[in-house]
Amino acid sequence: MSEYYIGVMSGTSLDGIDIAYCQIKEHSFELLHSDAYPFDKEIKEEILKAINTPMTLKRIGELDTRLGEMYANTIERFISQKRIDKKQITAIGLHGQTLWHEPNSANPFSMQLGNPNVITALTGVSVVSDFRRKDIALGGQGAPFAPAFHQYLFSRLKAKIAVVNIGGMANLSILGERLRGYDTGCGNVLMDYWISLNRGETYDKDGEWARSGTFDRDLLEQMLKEPYFSKAIPKSTGRELFNADWLERELRKFSPKKSGALSIKKEDVQATLLELSVVTIANEVKKSGADMLIVCGGGVKNSYLMQRLGDKLKGTEVVPSDECGVSSEFMESMAFAWLAHERVHRKCVKLSSITGASKDSILGAIYE
Ligand SMILES: Nc1ncnc2c1ncn2[C@@H]1O[C@H](COP(=O)(O)OP(=O)(O)OP(=O)(O)O)[C@@H](O)[C@H]1O
Numbered sequence: 001m002s003e004y005y006i007g008v009m010s011g012t013s014l015d016g017i018d019i020a021y022c023q024i025k026e027h028s029f030e031l032l033h034s035d036a037y038p039f040d041k042e043i044k045e046e047i048l049k050a051i052n053t054p055m056t057l058k059r060i061g062e063l064d065t066r067l068g069e070m071y072a073n074t075i076e077r078f079i080s081q082k083r084i085d086k087k088q089i090t091a092i093g094l095h096g097q098t099l100w101h102e103p104n105s106a107n108p109f110s111m112q113l114g115n116p117n118v119i120t121a122l123t124g125v126s127v128v129s130d131f132r133r134k135d136i137a138l139g140g141q142g143a144p145f146a147p148a149f150h151q152y153l154f155s156r157l158k159a160k161i162a163v164v165n166i167g168g169m170a171n172l173s174i175l176g177e178r179l180r181g182y183d184t185g186c187g188n189v190l191m192d193y194w195i196s197l198n199r200g201e202t203y204d205k206d207g208e209w210a211r212s213g214t215f216d217r218d219l220l221e222q223m224l225k226e227p228y229f230s231k232a233i234p235k236s237t238g239r240e241l242f243n244a245d246w247l248e249r250e251l252r253k254f255s256p257k258k259s260g261a262l263s264i265k266k267e268d269v270q271a272t273l274l275e276l277s278v279v280t281i282a283n284e285v286k287k288s289g290a291d292m293l294i295v296c297g298g299g300v301k302n303s304y305l306m307q308r309l310g311d312k313l314k315g316t317e318v319v320p321s322d323e324c325g326v327s328s329e330f331m332e333s334m335a336f337a338w339l340a341h342e343r344v345h346r347k348c349v350k351l352s353s354i355t356g357a358s359k360d361s362i363l364g365a366i367y368e
């Protein structure tokens with residue numbers, strides 16, 4: 001029997017809302033429709049302010065409602081554009097927008113905004129949301145969750161497979177009997193910040209600016225000393241660590257000129273940031289022993305990044321997930337359609353081997 005789910009993801013890159021409409025049968029999963037809806041500048045700045053600056057509870061509460069309304073309106077637009085029969089949809093799997101992820105504190109939490117009550121009230125469709133906090137309540141990291149979906153999709157492939165999502169952050173899945181997965185560190189987030197600061201562009205299209213520079217080996221070695229990269233798993237990260245302050249600190253350490261002037265060309269910083277993401281991903285893939293790396297997330301569109309990943313992983317087949325029949329752009333939104341399906345069917349999601357939770361559990365809350 002077929003069921004139909006919508007998956008909605010807006011991730012740490014803050015590039016916008018990805019939506020996937022999926023058909024799930026007992027032994028198959030198919031992406032029927034998908035689309036991406038960029039954030040407008042104002043809402044992106046409001047989210048960034050909420051992440052980076054002190055904000056009143058009133059403003060956070062209003063942002064939660066605003067994001068709920070924005071998700072609802074975008075979902076309605078998607079349903080109408082794709083001529084989807086709303087009555088067919090079992091549920092919407094909503095990730096929401098991560099404002100803060102704090103899995104290691106004395107009082108661990110992970111906060112995603114986008115009020116699901118608003119979405120179900122406006123669309124009339126059930127919503128599954130709040131996926132991460134149960135795992136954290138069981139002592140887990142609450143992320144990454146995509147490895148369970150990667151295992152579901154690719155375990156049929158015979159090779160020793162790793163999957164890396166290169167979004168704002170990068171997260172690795174090592175498939176097989178003992179499924180493992182963790183955030184390797186920064187993906188595109190620092191490159192996005194640096195090109196936005198210096199050239200006013202949202203991202204380094206095709207990695208062209210990085211390609212025009214030369215990475216600085218000393219700066220790279222310095223950045224690789226970041227303790228997160230050598231931290232034991234389970235581990236997860238986000239903008240709490242990899243952010244503008246982190247980069248500014250690293251650059252000041254590297255080039256402590258009183259004048260504040262950089263002793264390195266800006267395009268060489270961009271090239272070094274690309275190399276940082278490539279090396280931290282490649283180091284973990286090598287440790288995994290995988291002979292095939294499937295790549296998804298927006299980083300797939302950065303051909304220079306993909307080229308450098310291939311250079312660093314000689315002997316490993318590096319392919320976009322699109323070549324395995326799965327959209328690299330909508331992998332995460334599909335994952336939340338699948339997670340909503342698992343929740344509706346009250347199935348435990350096998351994530352404890354990834355997050356360190358005391359047990360696998362039923363994830364998410366249903367709003368209807
Ligand atoms: N044409 C392109 N060239 C280079 N980079 C690109 C291109 N298109 C997208 N990107 C990169 O992909 C990023 C968006 O990727 P994606 O949507 O997977 O991130 P996300 O889901 O928000 O992040 P996360 O997975 O960490 O939550 C952009 O911020 C940009 O850095």
Ligand SMILES: CC(=O)N[C@H]1[C@@H]2OC[C@@H](O2)[C@@H](O)[C@@H]1O[C@H](C)C(=O)O
Pocket residue numbers: 011012098101110143144145146147165167168169170171183236237238332
């Ligand atoms: C708290 C949070 O939103 N984490 C994100 C982030 O973006 C990529 C990486 O860090 C991953 O751990 C996670 O999202 C994906 C969808 C995941 O849970 O697999």
